[in-house]
Amino acid sequence: TGHHWGYGKEDGPSAWHKNYPVAQGNRQSPIDIIPEEATRDRDLGPIFLDYDRCTSINIANNGHSVVVEFVDSDDRSVIRGGPLDNPYRLKQFHFHWGGKGHDGSEHTVGGIGYASELHLVHWNAVKYRSFGDAAEAPDGLAVLGIFLETGDDHRWLHMITDALFMVKYKGSDTDFKGFNPKCLLPSSLHYWTYLGSLTTPPLHESVTWILLKEPIIVSDKQLGMFRMLLFNGEDEDERKRMENNFRPPQPLKGREVRSSN
Numbered sequence: 001t002g003h004h005w006g007y008g009k010e011d012g013p014s015a016w017h018k019n020y021p022v023a024q025g026n027r028q029s030p031i032d033i034i035p036e037e038a039t040r041d042r043d044l045g046p047i048f049l050d051y052d053r054c055t056s057i058n059i060a061n062n063g064h065s066v067v068v069e070f071v072d073s074d075d076r077s078v079i080r081g082g083p084l085d086n087p088y089r090l091k092q093f094h095f096h097w098g099g100k101g102h103d104g105s106e107h108t109v110g111g112i113g114y115a116s117e118l119h120l121v122h123w124n125a126v127k128y129r130s131f132g133d134a135a136e137a138p139d140g141l142a143v144l145g146i147f148l149e150t151g152d153d154h155r156w157l158h159m160i161t162d163a164l165f166m167v168k169y170k171g172s173d174t175d176f177k178g179f180n181p182k183c184l185l186p187s188s189l190h191y192w193t194y195l196g197s198l199t200t201p202p203l204h205e206s207v208t209w210i211l212l213k214e215p216i217i218v219s220d221k222q223l224g225m226f227r228m229l230l231f232n233g234e235d236e237d238e239r240k241r242m243e244n245n246f247r248p249p250q251p252l253k254g255r256e257v258r259s260s261n
């Protein structure tokens, strides 16, 4: 069902516009963030991550990334404040990463990429009655982006990497309870924010992006564990290592990037 897409030569980001014309729209993501061109906006307050009562459900390989899903039937885990007019419910998080020794973030900062990028996807349940409806609305989604830089081991990332062997193949998933993504946050919640889109098909232009300026540090070894995942299912004969699952920066088209104080 739907259109097949991927990150390869034939089905990758440069081909997505054929089935998803919005790929060439006016508020596409990711973008290159140029810090000195961001507007310091005095009205832009801090963001709050009320995740203390979050309920993680499972971790899955969906053939594009590794995804951890959360219960989003009430306001138990929300992001609020900053550029957002309502609280947005946490629905899932996933990662983007490169090949060995290569960057794999989606957003770049001053033209520089990071090793990886973590995205926490939230939706506006105050204004919209379902995630699907929110996903098609200009203020429907809020994605918190966190850059990953290589260095020492991250003390909590092992909780995720330890589970990756259980979801090696596309279509596999396993229970993943009791995980609170607050353990993956850097010390500062200073951010850049701009109006953009999903970075994978259907590329809906429904995302308020909030990108934390401070990266978290993970080790090469931990990042290497993500590369043991495969894009293909267990039944397929061709084994394709899951890596470089990122879309490159898209034209800014006159958009403003704002910076928190």
Ligand SMILES: NS(=O)(=O)c1c(F)c(F)c(S(=O)(=O)CCO)c(N[C@H](c2ccccc2)[C@@H](O)c2ccccc2)c1F
Pocket: 062, 064, 065, 066, 067, 091, 092, 094, 119, 121, 131, 132, 135, 143, 197, 198, 199, 200, 201, 202, 204
């Ligand atoms: N970088 S991004 O935040 O744009 C992004 C991704 F890069 C990404 F890889 C995914 S994904 O779910 O891992 C597989 C592709 O959909 C999603 N998943 C979305 C999603 C699906 C179901 C439930 C929550 C989030 C995305 O697939 C989506 C969002 C909205 C409507 C349809 C699909 C996503 F939102």
Ligand SMILES: [Zn+2]
Pocket: 094, 095, 096, 119, 199
């Ligand atoms: Zn993403």
